[in-house]
Amino acid sequence: xxxxxxxxxxxxxxxxxxxxxxxxxxxxxxxxxxxxxxxxxxxxxxxxxxxxxxxxxxxxxxxxxxxxxxxxxxxxxxxxxxxxxxxxxxxxxxxxxxxxxxxxxxxxxxxxxxxxxxxxxxxxxxxxxxxxxxxxxxxxxxxxxxxxxxxxxxxxxxxxxxxxxxxxxxxxxxxxxxxxxxxxxxxxxxxxxxxxxxxxxxxxxxxxxxxxxxxxxxxxxxxxxxxxxxxxxxxxxxxxxxxxxxxxxxxxxxxx
Numbered sequence: 001x002x003x004x005x006x007x008x009x010x011x012x013x014x015x016x017x018x019x020x021x022x023x024x025x026x027x028x029x030x031x032x033x034x035x036x037x038x039x040x041x042x043x044x045x046x047x048x049x050x051x052x053x054x055x056x057x058x059x060x061x062x063x064x065x066x067x068x069x070x071x072x073x074x075x076x077x078x079x080x081x082x083x084x085x086x087x088x089x090x091x092x093x094x095x096x097x098x099x100x101x102x103x104x105x106x107x108x109x110x111x112x113x114x115x116x117x118x119x120x121x122x123x124x125x126x127x128x129x130x131x132x133x134x135x136x137x138x139x140x141x142x143x144x145x146x147x148x149x150x151x152x153x154x155x156x157x158x159x160x161x162x163x164x165x166x167x168x169x170x171x172x173x174x175x176x177x178x179x180x181x182x183x184x185x186x187x188x189x190x191x192x193x194x195x196x197x198x199x200x201x202x203x204x205x206x207x208x209x210x211x212x213x214x215x216x217x218x219x220x221x222x223x224x225x226x227x228x229x230x231x232x233x234x235x236x237x238x239x240x241x242x243x244x245x246x247x248x249x250x251x252x253x254x255x256x
Contacts, residue, residue, distance in 0.1 A: 003219055008172055
């Protein structure tokens with residue numbers, strides 16, 4: 001069953017649902033594009049890794065053996081130092097936390113050159129901090145590279161990415177950058193009550209764009225992931241305005 005909302009389902013933005021939805025939408029978009037772009041293009045899911053250093057209160061020391069000095073094997077040089085046993089051990093994997101953010105690459109099959117990058121923003125990309133800084137650095141490099149760049153923001157929360165001068169006000173958006181037209185970018189403003197658009201996925205110069213139907217892909221992911229079984233148990237995060245909250249009530253399924 002498709003999502004009951006005519007456009008983006010705001011309940012999918014809840015932290016308990018978004019990570020699963022984000023990954024599933026990336027893979028569904030990959031499947032949608034790969035079948036139509038073969039055999040001349042490859043559509044691959046790539047992974048951006050964000051590294052976080054955790055606060056000391058989340059470090060976990062493992063064990064605390066007695067201090068001991070190991071005896072050197074017989075025949076060792078008399079001045080060789082024995083191995084000293086460490087008084088404690090720590091698991092460094094709990095000091096460093098990795099966050100993985102999948103995105104799409106469209107590559108030329110013959111040369112493996114990256115032709116287009118498609119990013120679906122996550123809360124960690126948008127909220128203030130090191131993840132946003134890392135993403136913005138990657139975004140700047142992509143916008144000035146030879147690759148096309150598509151940025152999709154289906155999240156209402158957290159500050160918007162920089163969008164130039166006076167972008168239209170909207171709840172969501174799609175940005176499409178083509179190197180020959182830089183710094184001019186295509187922009188699709190999307191309101192909460194609007195259906196998600198069919199968007200262009202640019203390919204090599206002189207070739208027609210591929211089309212990605214965001215609404216159809218979102219419906220498939222909502223249905224296959226059975227998101228309707230649990231997302232309506234939560235309050236909206238972030239909340240809607242009173243007017244939009246009243247409008248949204250008509251689409252909420254009856255809870256068992």
